[in-house]
Amino acid sequence: MPTQKAYKTGSTAPEPSAPGVLRLISMRFCPFAHRTRLVLAAKGIDYETVNVCTKNKPEWFFAINPLAKVPTLQHDGKVVYESLVCNEYLDRVFPGRKLLPEEPLEKARIGMLQAIWDAKILPNYMKTKRTEGKERQDAFKAFKEVLSFLEKSLTDSGKLFFGGDQPGFLDYSIWPFVERFETTLHGDLKLPQAEFPKVLAWKTAMFERPEVKTCMFDTATYTSVSADYDPDFGLGA
Numbered sequence: 443m444p445t446q447k448a449y450k451t452g453s454t455a456p457e458p459s460a461p462g463v464l465r466l467i468s469m470r471f472c473p474f475a476h477r478t479r480l481v482l483a484a485k486g487i488d489y490e491t492v493n494v495c496t497k498n499k500p501e502w503f504f505a506i507n508p509l510a511k512v513p514t515l516q517h518d519g520k521v522v523y524e525s526l527v528c529n530e531y532l533d534r535v536f537p538g539r540k541l542l543p544e545e546p547l548e549k550a551r552i553g554m555l556q557a558i559w560d561a562k563i564l565p566n567y568m569k570t571k572r573t574e575g576k577e578r579q580d581a582f583k584a585f586k587e588v589l590s591f592l593e594k595s596l597t598d599s600g601k602l603f604f605g606g607d608q609p610g611f612l613d614y615s616i617w618p619f620v621e622r623f624e625t626t627l628h629g630d631l632k633l634p635q636a637e638f639p640k641v642l643a644w645k646t647a648m649f650e651r652p653e654v655k656t657c658m659f660d661t662a663t664y665t666s667v668s669a670d671y672d673p674d675f676g677l678g679a
């Protein structure tokens with residue numbers, strides 16, 4: 443069971459990790475740290491967790507990462523932060539299944555889908571969370587329009603996952619948000635099976651993955667946490 447202790451403002455810094463021990467500075471419900479926990483689990487990398495409170499950050503965190511954001515990795519005296527940077531670092535440095543493709547165009551494809559996710563899909567989803575009535579329906583329509591890029595990518599590749607026959611880099615970077623979408627995308631905001639057969643099959647398959655199960659919280663937890671903590675899942679913070 444991962445630790446639930448979280449270091450807050452005024453706390454004394456934890457002892458440095460033992461030599462050779464990878465440390466993840468995290469916050470339990472952070473979707474960005476979740477990205478990195480998924481990669482750690484998928485690659486079977488051993489690590490220890492130090493949780494910080496991202497609302498009342500401990501002063502010592504700024505000395506490690508000037509942005510003081512999670513996830514942050516400490517590894518053999520080195521520091522790596524920003525979730526996608528952390529994930530690429532882990533993928534390059536640690537053995538195990540490779541998550542990023544070597545082939546340049548294939549790697550570019552993943553990067554472009556990530557950009558669509560960041561610039562279009564996630565913001566439109568966030569709008570459905572924040573709005574009501576007609577505005578919400580319009581946001582949901584816009585969300586579906588941009589989600590169709592993911593549907594097309596899976597259709598074109600003929601694979602179950604964005605990484606191919608197994609989840610890869612993009613699967614793990616978008617999944618934490620999709621897991622949280624369960625709090626919103628039901629009732630009149632349910633994704634239609636006829637429009638999104640591939641995305642919905644991907645979602646079902648992702649829920650079955652052991653690394654996803656290890657890292658997840660249930661929808662009830664996300665609902666209560668997002669009401670109390672960050673309706674925007676930390677975005678724009």
Ligand code: GSH
Nearest residue numbers: 472474496511512513524525676679
């Ligand atoms: N771009 C960063 C990444 O991809 O790692 C975003 C990370 C992020 O915003 N994490 C939140 C955080 O540390 C917690 S969910 N917030 C504290 C802050 O924004 O100062």
